[in-house]
Amino acid sequence: MTVAPVVDVGSPMLEIDGLTKRYSGLVALSNYALDLRPGSIHGVIGPNGAGKTTLFNLLSGMVRPTSGTIRLFGVDMTNSPAHDVARAGVARTFQNIRLFGDMSALDNVKVAVQQRLPIGLAQSLLSTPAFRRREHEITERARETLERLGLAAVASRPASSLPYGDQRRLEIARAVATEPKILLLDEPNAGMNPTETADLLDLIRRLRDDLDLTIILVAHDIPLVMNLCDRIQVLNYGELIADGDPAMVRNNPDVITAYLGQASHA
């Protein structure tokens, strides 16, 4: 097993150590570690059931780990609830799209933007000038975000009525609208054709550069990850079996075995 040495440049934005999640008998994730480099696009790949989504659920505070620590900008967030993790600057998308289906695309983003632009209950009830300014600001920022993701034209449509690709991008729009430092993308190109995937690739790079994001990406699609990521980790049955740059991971025998099965002439 080859594990590449971690090259750490800059501040430790996300440090994970010994992260383990057990579901009664099943070990979904075992002894996972990460030191995330700011500004990087970090890929996590692995076959079905490797623990990728469990990892995202742990990182976003949706699920409590059995053991291990998660430190965000030096602060221990291991047992923080999801909404605190989100406020601390970690946003995510979901493998099976989770939008607020009855709400318009714009409102889906506004409800995310407003987390950074709070206003009091009394102000809201009385519709004070301060409240109306805030609402205006929230709407403007939400429109900018929709525009950035190419969704300006569908702003007023209910999220559930949008075509599949738009729904995927709306989820990303909603996530970046919380102004995160770290963006977790769970299978962002699931169900997309090669052209759409290529567009998505550009979009992810552009978001990283424009919004100063660090991205962790989980995917099935090996070419996408190889193309996009600076560093790749490979999970198999909850275990980290490889960790390094794309070229290194591509030639790792353990990875080949995990994906293609045991070679008979090995």
Added chain:
Amino acid sequence: MRVLQMARPTLIVLLAASAALALLQLSGLAFWQGLAINFAIFVILVQALNLASGFTGVFSLGHIGFMAIGAYTSAILTLPLATKAEYLPNLPVWLEGVHLDMTVGPVPVGFVAATLIAGALVMVIAGLVGAVLMRLSGHFVAVATLGFLVIVRVVLFNADDITRGSRTFSNVAPYTNLWWAWGWAAIAIYMAWRLKFSGYGRAMFAQKGDRWAARSIGISILRPRLVAFVAGAFLSAVAGSLYAHFITSFSPTVFYFDLTFRVITMLVVGGMGSVSGAVIGTAIVLALAEALRRIEGATLLYGLGGILLAVFFIAVIIFRPSGILGQREIDLEQLVAWRPRRGRRRGPGSATPD
């Protein structure tokens, strides 16, 4: 200028409603006046449940309990001293001397104060109850809030010294008139409307839509639910106070399943999550109940009304489960401009397929 433009349709509707109330007041038609007051009280109750359940998806069966507490609190607080000494001889000392029966000119300020105190008390209770119960979802929260309703009833029945127990509580001053009832109803509608079209409303509808997604963008599920639950409880207490001073004598049996389900029917018919829908649903069910009552009287088939009302409700559930308006709103601007077909305002929960 912009503000004036936006406020104009609202102003027109308010003026028209006030004129209608003034006419009704002058007409001296006691029956219709009573019905209008009843309508207003139900509008407040339905709007309260709309906030607590329609906006958040948390099904509360307990808000009539808050109404009961509001009714008894306001009734006890407004009793004149002489009546109180005779009527409730065993009141706790600190309640004995309270008599919010004063008026300033034609304004019963004691009644207003008692209503607000009842509302505040109920908000505290709702805060405590909600902090625990709003962590539940689905059937669990319905059963738990139903438990609250039962507890309130048991307490009212057994706190003889304060509530007279199962005996009728009468001698309540008839302060509630058309103006108080509809004034508070307007406040209830306004509160629900403002909340819906604010960040709080968006958070409520968002966590109703998808709890995981809501948490992932920094919404704590408990907070918007608690705000809705407590605001709904306040409005229920106000409705209770208005009811007490309208009907002037009541007992704990009033505040139970019958009333709970009537309010739910009104909300579901109008559309859970729609502020204007709640008003329309209330009007329809109230009118239907009144018509059926007359048919009962004419045909002497007592009980027929209840059955037909239930059939109507079942039909709504089957053929239009999201109610008349769903989560959409009727826009006053469009209504005033008399273009009703385009008069649908998109809310945070709106789902009009284009």
